Amino acid sequence: MASRFNVASACGAAALVLALGATGCSHADTPERQSSEQLPTTASVLAAASEADWRGVDPGHTLYMDFADGARVVIELAPGFAPRHAANIQALVRAGWFDGALITRSQDNYVAQWGRPDDVEAGDRGEALDHVPAEFDRALDGLGWTSLEDGDVYAPQVGWVDGFPAARDPATGRAWLAHCYGMVGAGRGMAADSSDGSQLYAVTGHSPRHLDRNITVVGRVLSGIEHLSALPRGTGALGFYEEPGQRVPITRVVMAADLPASERLGLQVLRTDTETFEQLIRARRHRNEDWFIDPVGRVELCNVPLPVRTHGG
């Protein structure tokens, strides 16, 4: 008997509803449904967003990490949380530290990590400092905040700050970035202040929130995370590649600001301090897409998508 499932169309009957926008696959825009249902979905909220709901990404805080096969990973730094690390990473990028650096580690359900291991040629550090303080958290005073009221296992309060998932504790007056999928941090040794931004990692598995406040989070991947998450896993302890030849060379890392405007990608992120984003949270909480039978009515911090688009897209 033939399969009753049709996957020739990605929107066919067998298609599991996806994590981010079910763009093009939502049934909410079918005319006969529109007349009877107006419950927002991720796709309908994004379709209705205005230009003002998006913000440009500061090219001075954005780096492009390129690979020989043309793959590009774009990372937005978070100087609001890790100003010293962000500045050091910028200095390292501008000195060429990451040009010819290597992805040294891919641990399943955890992180991919890159830098310059001791057994390769030392890179130029330029104006980068040899030591920067740990930036595990910051004062919550003065921080814009969009709250998620659905609770959290790891922190008293969670929400978003300018497009980044974050947590805070009013009792201590501190806030910190949350280790959601795609977040980028600065590898460190045993000492709290042993990271300097010369070695970075990105989260590629279930969000390891136990790392929060134990390591400096420096930003997040805006696009191209699949070039890190789909890497072959290292077979050494902690997912390190055991053979030098398994490491993946990084061709070049540049700050977007150092490229001519014509070579910048013009990415925008959905602002998280808007009514549109509140609608997106609700759409993710209630999952009004037709496919869902028993929408749970709650959503976890790391399951709310943070949409990115090309300017004007």
Added chain:
Amino acid sequence: MASRFNVASACGAAALVLALGATGCSHADTPERQSSEQLPTTASVLAAASEADWRGVDPGHTLYMDFADGARVVIELAPGFAPRHAANIQALVRAGWFDGALITRSQDNYVAQWGRPDDVEAGDRGEALDHVPAEFDRALDGLGWTSLEDGDVYAPQVGWVDGFPAARDPATGRAWLAHCYGMVGAGRGMAADSSDGSQLYAVTGHSPRHLDRNITVVGRVLSGIEHLSALPRGTGALGFYEEPGQRVPITRVVMAADLPASERLGLQVLRTDTETFEQLIRARRHRNEDWFIDPVGRVELCNVPLPVRTHGG
């Protein structure tokens, strides 16, 4: 200046502490530390586990999914939660339905999915039924339960049943399997009862717990998840591969019980109804490994590892 990080050893200073057992990298087994610290870590709890803390995996409920390059994914079915789907999957496996089936979809931070799309030769369904009921949840009566007391965003109560992560609601008297990383479910269309086990998916990203009670979970990957999670992402909507040639052929799927005993892997899973597992939960909650500076003191359901070993290993 040379990097100060040493990644020649995976246990070196720059190694981020890992998700599962920091086996071989934990400092807890260093003699001088043992005398001063006895706080349990994941590694020390596992090292102290007895033979009785492990249970064998029933070969009648275990399937081996093999690929041409020698990769193998091992899945343990959960007939305690999805008996009708488990039986249908067993029938499909024995009819050869999955021999020559294809991985059709790899969506970043979500799922990999496999089956027989309409545009390939129909497989033999053997004794498999054309229709099985949805098995989204079950009565919690009679279910062994190990509770996690750290809370959960999605469910009133969470914990483990015989090695599977689960949730329950005393108010409704129902329990269900939780969509943690590596869990396996049965793809369905729009109708609740449109899954029959002939198309399966595995979770390869941040746990999509909003799928709980919306689709039938049939088991979990015991080993080889990296062969699914590291697949190139499909570029079509929902991560479907756009070109037939991008799909990954599955050479053969067999029930372990149908192999001679000498060809079975003899896997064991750590029992979740033991004091050892309670210690593991505590070790994950408090993260006593030296690397951690600010252990959070709480842990989320999907961040507690469910260790698997080869018998006697």
